[in-house]
Amino acid sequence: MLNNFLLVFAQDKSLTKINGMSMVASRSTINDANAKDLRDIGSNYIAVMPYAFMPKAEKAQLFFDTKRQWIGETLAGIESDVETLQALGLKVMIKPHIWIASGAFTGNIAMTSEEDWIQFEENYKAYILAFASMAEKNKVSLFCLGTELNSFVSERTEFWCELIEEVKSIYSGKLTYAENWDKYDDVIFWDSLDYIGIDAYFPISENKTPSVEKVNFAWHGLKSALKSFSKDYNSKILFTEYGYRSIDYAGKEPWESSRKEVSGNETAQLNLLKGLHQSIWDEDWFAGGFLWKWFPNYNSDSNRHHNRFTTQGKISESYLKSFFKKI
Incomplete structure (x- = not known):
């Protein structure tokens, strides 16, 4: 009887959704109090993001x-x-990002010669293998091979297939790659990874403050395509990023992150998150997701993030706490 109970418990644990947070890198390392804040909101996975930089x-x-x-x-x-993070029982995804000095979108990275492509591949491989090796050393649960690199991925597929095998030779945890919401079906190597990773900034609503019901309706159509894609690859979909700003029309172009001043709207953010969670989280083809984003040294007295992606200090924060702990 005890053995049967332990088996069921282990199976239940294996089915636990990834209730992740994307933790912003800071000037200093985090402390126990920072990690406890993440644990207390109900997160079980944290994405940490080592950045690399390109001049052009x-x-x-x-x-x-x-x-x-x-x-x-x-x-x-x-x-x-x-x-x-691990000392407090939180699991980790290491998710490398590239920042381009000109502000260009990483999905448009494209060299102008074969020589430059080869050099860039060598540089990128060194970057990924350095963090994959560190991930293995520290028993990190999940490693992401890159973030929103559509042109690089589609034009240099042989390199990516070789990179996956090389990472697997030094890292024993689970693997994913994070592709943008409108390009995930261009990636040919999903069957070599453990999760189909999508940065899920799908357009949801053109309303100023969409209702939860309308958000649910929008996800109904998206959900069908995602389920079919998951079935094609026999692999669960993981939202490597998802989230909404606390602004008017937050569901219209959720990827928009400019610093242009816009009207704050915490209800829009709340309804969009509720609708996504209600529509997607219980699906068996869905592995979970990482909410964008969380500041470990958040200053509640500052207005800097009042209309940005973070839920900290907003009505969505208490909602997330109840949602994550409920599931």
Whole structure:
């Protein structure tokens, strides 16, 4: 009887959704109090994001783990944060991002010569393998091979297939890749990974403050396509990023992140999150997701993030706490 109970318990644990938060890298490593805040809201997975930098989208240069970066973006800083999070029982996804100095979109990275492509591939491989090796050393549960790199992925497929195999040779945890919401069906190597990773900024509503019912209706159509795609690859879909700003028309272009001043609207953010959770979270083809984003050193006295993606200090924060703990 006890053995049967333990078996059922283990199976239930294996089916637990990823209730993830995307933690913003900071100037210093996080402390126990920062990690406890994440645990207390009900998260069970945290995405930590080591950044690499490119001067231009068409140049092969790629810099990472430099003294000019914030410690929270470097190998040493990420490793320290991983240890702190894991010590409090939180699992981790390491999710590398590239930042282009010109502000260009990473999905448009494209070299102008074969020589530059080869050099860029070498630079990118060094970046990924460095963090994959650190992930293995620290028993990190999930590793993401890259974020929103559509042109690179579609034009250099042989490189990506080889990179996946090389990462698997040094890292024993689960693997995903994060593609943008409108390009996930361009990726040919999903069957080599453990999850289909989507940064899920799908257009949902053109209303100023969409109702939860209208958000549910919008997801009904999207859900059908996602379920079919998951079935085609026999792999669960993971929202490697999802979220909405607390602004008017937040569901119209959820990917929009400019610093242009717009009217705050916490109800729009709340309704969009509720609708997504109600529509998607219980689906058996869905693995869970990482909400964008959480600041470990959030300043509640500042208005800097009042109309941005974070739920901290907003009505969505208490909702998330109840939702994550309920499931």
